[in-house]
Amino acid sequence: xxxxxxxxxxxxxxxxxxxxxxxxxxxxxxxxxxxxxxxxxxxxxxxxxxxxxxxxxxxxxxxxxxxxxxxxxxxxxxxxxxxxxxxxxxxxxxxxxxxxxxxxxxxxxxxxxxxxxxxxxxxxxxxxxxxxxxxxxxxxxxxxxxxxxxxxxxxxxxxxxxxxxxxxxxxxxxxxxxxxxxxxxxxxxxxxxxxxxxxxxxxxxxxxxxxxxxxxxxxxxxxxxxxxxxxxxxxxxxxxxxxxxxxxxxxxxxxxxxxxxxxxxxxxxxxxxxxxxxxxxxxxxxxxxxxxxxxxxxxxxxxxxxxxxxxxxxxxxxxxxxxxxxxxxxxxxxxxxxxxxxxxxxxxxxxxxxxxxxxxx
Amino acid sequence: xxxxxxxxxxxxxxxxxxxxxxxxxxxxxxxxxxxxxxxxxxxxxxxxxxxxxxxxxxxxxxxxxxxxxxxxxxxxxxxxxxxxxxxxxxxxxxxxxxxxxxxxxxxxxxxxxxxxxxxxxxxxxxxxxxxxxxxxxxxxxxxxxxxxxxxxxxxxxxxxxxxxxxxxxxxxxxxxxxxxxxxxxxxxxxxxxxxxxxxxxxxxxxxxxxxxxxxxxxxxxxxxxxxxxxxxxxxxxxxxxxxxxxxxxx
Amino acid sequence: xxxxxxxxxxxxxxxxxxxxxxxxxxxxxxxxxxxxxxxxxxxxxxxxxxxxxxxxxxxxxxxxxxxxxxxxxxxxxxxxxxxxxxxxxxxxxxxxxxxxxxxxxxxxxxxxxxxxxxxxxxxxxxxxxxxxxxxxxxxxxxxxxxxxxxxxxxxxxxxxxxxxxxxxxxxxxxxxxxxx
Numbered sequence: 160x161x162x163x164x165x166x167x168x169x170x171x172x173x174x175x176x177x178x179x180x181x182x183x184x185x186x187x188x189x190x191x192x193x194x195x196x197x198x199x200x201x202x203x204x205x206x207x208x209x210x211x212x213x214x215x216x217x218x219x220x221x222x223x224x225x226x227x228x229x230x231x232x233x234x235x236x237x238x239x240x241x242x243x244x245x246x247x248x249x250x251x252x253x254x255x256x257x258x259x260x261x262x263x264x265x266x267x268x269x270x271x272x273x274x275x276x277x278x279x280x281x282x283x284x285x286x287x288x289x290x291x292x293x294x295x296x297x298x299x300x301x302x303x304x305x306x307x308x309x310x311x312x313x314x315x316x317x318x319x320x321x322x323x324x325x326x327x328x329x330x331x332x333x334x335x336x337x338x339x340x341x342x343x344x345x346x347x348x349x350x351x352x353x354x355x356x357x358x359x360x361x362x363x364x365x366x367x368x369x370x371x372x373x374x375x376x377x378x379x380x381x382x383x384x385x386x387x388x389x390x391x392x393x394x395x396x397x398x399x400x401x402x403x404x405x406x407x408x409x410x411x412x413x414x415x416x417x418x419x420x421x422x423x424x425x426x427x428x429x430x431x432x433x434x435x436x437x438x439x440x441x442x443x444x445x446x447x448x449x450x451x452x453x454x455x456x457x458x459x460x461x462x463x464x465x466x467x468x469x470x471x472x473x474x475x476x477x478x479x480x481x482x483x484x485x486x487x488x489x490x491x492x493x494x495x496x497x498x499x500x501x502x503x504x505x506x507x508x509x510x511x512x513x514x515x516x517x518x519x520x
Numbered sequence: 521x522x523x524x525x526x527x528x529x530x531x532x533x534x535x536x537x538x539x540x541x542x543x544x545x546x547x548x549x550x551x552x553x554x555x556x557x558x559x560x561x562x563x564x565x566x567x568x569x570x571x572x573x574x575x576x577x578x579x580x581x582x583x584x585x586x587x588x589x590x591x592x593x594x595x596x597x598x599x600x601x602x603x604x605x606x607x608x609x610x611x612x613x614x615x616x617x618x619x620x621x622x623x624x625x626x627x628x629x630x631x632x633x634x635x636x637x638x639x640x641x642x643x644x645x646x647x648x649x650x651x652x653x654x655x656x657x658x659x660x661x662x663x664x665x666x667x668x669x670x671x672x673x674x675x676x677x678x679x680x681x682x683x684x685x686x687x688x689x690x691x692x693x694x695x696x697x698x699x700x701x702x703x704x705x706x707x708x709x710x711x712x713x714x715x716x717x718x719x720x721x722x723x724x725x726x727x728x729x730x731x732x733x734x735x736x737x738x739x740x741x742x743x744x745x746x747x748x749x750x751x752x753x754x755x756x757x758x759x760x761x762x763x764x765x766x767x768x769x770x
Numbered sequence: 771x772x773x774x775x776x777x778x779x780x781x782x783x784x785x786x787x788x789x790x791x792x793x794x795x796x797x798x799x800x801x802x803x804x805x806x807x808x809x810x811x812x813x814x815x816x817x818x819x820x821x822x823x824x825x826x827x828x829x830x831x832x833x834x835x836x837x838x839x840x841x842x843x844x845x846x847x848x849x850x851x852x853x854x855x856x857x858x859x860x861x862x863x864x865x866x867x868x869x870x871x872x873x874x875x876x877x878x879x880x881x882x883x884x885x886x887x888x889x890x891x892x893x894x895x896x897x898x899x900x901x902x903x904x905x906x907x908x909x910x911x912x913x914x915x916x917x918x919x920x921x922x923x924x925x926x927x928x929x930x931x932x933x934x935x936x937x938x939x940x941x942x943x944x945x946x947x948x949x950x
Contacts, residue, residue, distance in 0.1 A: 168795050168804070186602060194810055212601045216594065217627035224591035224624070228598025231585045232565065232606075236598065254588050277810070338833050339791065339806040341798050359583035359599065361563040361606050368532075370577045372568075372586035425831035502836045 166341035171306045171331065172197035174342050175265055176205065178313035179237050181348040184263070185211035186236040188225040190218060190244060193277045194333040195267035198239045219244040223251030223264070230260040231371040233358030235317050239265035241333070242283050243274060246291070252326055253292030256388070257373025261320035261353075263313070264298075265329040267336035268471075270498045278498025279333035279419060284475035287330050288447040295385055297392045298328045299399065300446040302417040306340035312444070318350035323395055330446060332471065334419040334500070401444035402453050410439030412510055413457050415480050416469040417443050420501065424469055427506045436514055437462070446476070454483035465513050466490040469506055489513075530556045532581050541734035541741025544572060546698045547611075547640055548579055550708045554715055555582065555607070564607040565599050567592040569621075571613040572646040590621020593628035596635045607718060609636040615645045618654040618678050625684070632689030632723040636714045639680060639726055642733040643752060650736030654678045657755050662736070677755055681728050685761035691723035692763030695756060697730040699745040706758075716768035725763075730756055773827065774912030775835050777852050778899070779820035780844025780865075788925075789842070789899035790821035793906075795921035796913035797825030805833040820848065825912050840910055842902050844885075846871055853878075861909050863902050881905050883947045889940065894933075897940040904944020915941065 169177070176198045179187065187202040199215065206213040216222035222238045229236035240248065245266045255262060266287065270280035285291075287300045299319055301312040309331060316327035359369045375381035403421075406428060407413065416424045421442040431438040441457060443450050457463055465488055468477035477492045484490050493509045495501045527533070530552025538544045555561040564582035568574055570589035577584030587595040592610035600608045617625050617639050628635065644662055645651040652665040655677050659668040669677075684690045692714055696707040707729055714725035730752050732744035739747060776793060780786040787808050794806040807822040822835040841856050843849040843864040849871060856862055858877040867886035883905060889897035907913055918941060922934050 166798060168791070168798055168806075186598070188598065214597065214601065214631075217623050220591065221594040221597075221624055221627065224588065224594035225598035225601070227587070227591075228567070228585060228595035228600075229602045230598075231595075232599045232602040234602040236602075250588055251591075258586070333810070334807065334833070337808055337810050339794060339804075340830075340833075341804060359565045359585055360603060361565060361583055362561075362581075364562045368577075368581055369583045370586070371584070372575075372577060374574060374586055376575075419834070422830075423832040423834060429831075500834050503832065504836060 166343050168339050169306055169342045170197055170337065170339050171309045171335040172267065172337070173201050174306045174310040175239065175313050175329065176201035178310040178348070179263065179317070180205055180209055180211070181344065182235065182314040182317040183349045184235045184237050184317060185209065186229045186234045187212070188214045188216050188222040188229070188236070188238045190216050190222050190240065192241045192244045194269060194336050195239050195241050195265065197336070198265070219247035220250060223248040223255075226262045226264070227251055227255055227258070227260060230255070230262040231258065231359050233355045233360055235321070237263045237265070239267070241267050241269045242271050242280070245283060245286070249286070249292040252298065253294050253296060254373050255326045256292070256296030256298070257294065258371050259324040259388070260326070260371065261324050263316045263320055263327050263329070265313070265331065268330065268332045270496065276498050277333065279471060279500070280496065280498060281332060281418060281420070281471035281475070282496070283330065284446065284470070284472060287328055288449070288479075296388065297395070297447055298326045299323065299395060300328045300330050302330050302444055302446050303335060304418050304421050304442065306335070306338065307342050309335060310342050311345065314345070314348045314350070319399065321350060321353035323391055325391070325395070330418070332418050396448040399445060400448050400450050400452070402450035403442040403444060404453065405440040405442070406437065407439040407441070407457055407460065409437055409462050410460070411437045411462060411464050412467060412513055413439045413441060413463050414467045414469055414510075415441045415443070415454065415476065417446060417476065420469045420471060423501060423503060424506060426503045427510070430503060430507050431510055436510060438510060439463070443476070449479045449483070451479070451483040454480055455485065458484040458487040463488055467510060467513060468492050469501060470494045471500070472496060528552045528556055530561050530581050531579050534578055536579065537575070538572065539735045541732060541744055542572075543698045543729075543731040544640065546704060547638065547707070547729050547731065548576060550704070550711050551609070551611070551638055552580060554708060554712045558712070558715055558719070560607045560715060560719070563605065564609070565603065567596045567599070567608070567610040569610065569612040569616040571616050573611055573613065573640070574647070576611060590616050590619070591624055592616065592621065593624040593633070593635070593637065597628055597631070597633050600633060600635050604634075607636070607715060609638060609715070611638045612640070613646070614639070614641045614643065614653045614655040618680050626687070629684050629687045629690040629724045629726070632691070634718050634721055634723060636718045637726040638711065639728040640731045641680070641728055641756065642731040644733050644736050646733050646736055655680070657751055679756060681726070681761045684726060689724050690726065690762055692717045692725040692766055693761040695728040695730065695758050695761070697748055697753065697758060699730075699748045713766070713768055717763065717766065720768055722766065722768075728756070730758075774825045774840070774910055775838045776823045776840045776842065776906065776912070777820060777835060777838045777855060778823065778842040779818070779848030779852055782819040784819070784844050785896040785899045786819045786844060787821050788896070789903055790823045792918060792921050792925060793823045793825065793903065793913060795925055796917040799917040799920050799924070800913065802827060803830050805830045807833045818847065820852070840906055842899075842906060843869055844898065844902070845869060849873060861906070863905050863909070865898055865902060879909070879949070881909065881948055883944060885944070888943060892936065892940060894936065897937065900937050900940040901944040904941035905948040907941070908945040908948035915945070
């Protein structure tokens with residue numbers, strides 16, 4: 160990492176790690192897996208400099224359980240992994256949701272199913288946004304599309320996690336984790352210290368004991384607990400939707416994409432304009448809460464003839480797009496899997512086909 | 521009138537939910553008494569497991585976290601790394617610690633995490649109604665070994681203390697039982713030593729307590745105590761497996 | 771609008787990824803937007819390695835290149851695999867020592883330099899990439915000599931700063947081999 164004037168050329172994975180430290184994270188627990196191991200390398204070195212804790216856990220399950228313990232003790236804690244490792248952590252995700260612990264997890268996605276491959280993919284959208292673990296819960300899911308955004312959203316994730324006492328998940332992909340771009344640190348990155356009077360830090364003889372738990376055997380109490388969680392999720396849906404839109408005014412076709420594919424689509428928007436096709440882009444930055452209203456409003460636009468969702472999977476976010484569009488316009492899908500990235504040309508071909516009324520894949 | 525006995529301040533005034541003849545209550549009391557006597561209660565965070573003692577956070581007067589099945593040592597690691605001056609303990613049964621949580625206990629011990637584990641071994645899954653545990657004895661009848669545990673298909677009991685004692689990070693490992701007044705006193709001494717080992721920052725400490733499950737064993741409470749003394753101690757001999765020479769009282 | 775899109779490819783261990791990173795760093799020092807995207811795989815050494823580097827005046831859309839202005843090839847398979855990506859009128863810069871074949875493309879400029887042989891004579895095989903970058907700088911104008919030198923001092927660990935004069939000598943050899 161070279162310091163080049165005020166902007167620093169960093170790998171995405173390094174930007175995540177540095178952002179966490181600047182956001183006040185002093186407890187990191189991880190297990191090696193490609194393509195995100197640079198985060199562990201960075202943490203192993205930097206945590207010593209800043210008086211923090213780096214633990215290489217025996218498993219992904221242990222790492223997320225350590226995060227549970229550390230978050231419950233009041234710390235800003237984080238673990239990071241890639242798809243197969245994130246599957247293992249789903250048990251911890253569910254317990255953290257039930258116990259309402261604030262923490263940050265990063266998934267630098269690779270391809271599946273199974274051991275799959277190490278190249279970029281977005282096959283974990285369902286897992287990230289719809290659950291993955293058991294029970295009714297939500298994670299706040301952020302989807303960066305550049306190294307600068309990896310940095311900023313990781314910082315923001317700690318504040319969001321503290322504010323709502325939820326797990327905040329950064330859903331990146333192998334391309335973003337591995338690539339380098341300039342990063343500009345923001346002033347005053349550390350979120351304000353949150354008051355955590357619920358944390359288990361020892362009673363000091365000053366208060367009744369605190370308990371961190373997700374088990375409520377009494378059904379009425381458990382339903383009440385669930386209703387409280389749902390009310391919190393509804394508040395997040397009202398307050399925290401983030402989305403970038405490009406060229407929706409007068410657009411013929413609206414493309415939805417997040418992460419790396421959204422970057423590719425930005426080039427396609429220019430190529431399409433050259434041949435007179437007006438393409439708009441909706442790039443969700445929060446995948447949950449999903450920008451349903453923004454997609455729905457785009458569907459109301461007279462100029463918009465159809466939607467196209469471009470993803471690195473077999474069609475996952477497109478289901479949320481369809482729910483938002485609600486039958487008002489046709490919704491097409493263009494996806495690649497296995498670590499393959501769509502070329503600008505092939506996306507443009509799909510858009511041309513839609514314009515001709517032939518539909519996408 | 522002189523006060524000769526008082527409920528420990530380490531336990532809240534809540535009735536236990538444990539079955540008649542179960543020895544969890546005794547072990548809870550010993551842990552709570554030791555924490556109070558050492559002046560550690562106010563700075564202690566305990567971790568409850570999954571199993572019959574899943575909700576012992578309702579009993580202990582210190583701060584508590586409830587962990588996923590088997591993950592208590594990892595949760596305790598997270599707590600201790602945030603609060604190095606706190607006393608952190610896990611309270612785990614044999615299914616939690618020696619089956620689903622084997623990796624977590626082995627690695628917490630190997631790292632020499634400065635935490636204390638109270639391992640209650642009653643050779644059976646109690647809460648889920650009497651299934652075979654990793655510590656079930658050969659020939660022992662359970663709901664999932666209805667013809668007696670058969671080594672040919674169900675393998676052998678795990679001796680946790682002996683296994684963990686091979687790890688350098690596990691500096692104090694002892695097995696006790698609570699079937700007699702003498703045994704209970706010895707158990708309390710062991711639990712005290714385990715917490716002192718932690719207080720002195722020496723490493724990981726574990727006390728295994730041979731315990732009863734009259735309900736799922738199909739025995740009376742008295743028969744159960746006798747079975748611990750005869751059958752269980754034959755498989756799981758009492759004694760110190762690591763740290764016999766450690767001097768922690770000074 | 772200034773823009774340079776470049777693909778660098780060779781064997782793992784030849785310094786292809788580092789060379790690309792230097793281009794990105796030089797571009798950043800000149801105040802441009804840059805991106806560097808490596809191929810990543812389980813092979814740590816000896817496998818194939820390539821990276822996509824973009825230096826531009828505007829925010830960079832896709833960091834993934836489907837076409838490029840310039841291909842730097844440090845082995846035969848890389849030339850064969852990537853020469854089709856070069857835009858007509860673009861450049862292929864290749865290490866003649868390791869790439870005996872000529873490109874099949876007739877619509878691009880070709881600069882062939884005995885880079886590995888020269889680097890070997892200079893006593894440091896990783897200079898091969900630097901020599902080729904000198905030619906890229908001279909031909910495309912995508913980044914300047916002085917910013918490349920600064921990028922070296924920013925990126926190389928202090929212990930290797932003694933190498934910078936030699937690195938620049940290699941860079942200049944490449945510049946002089948490029949057509950004016």
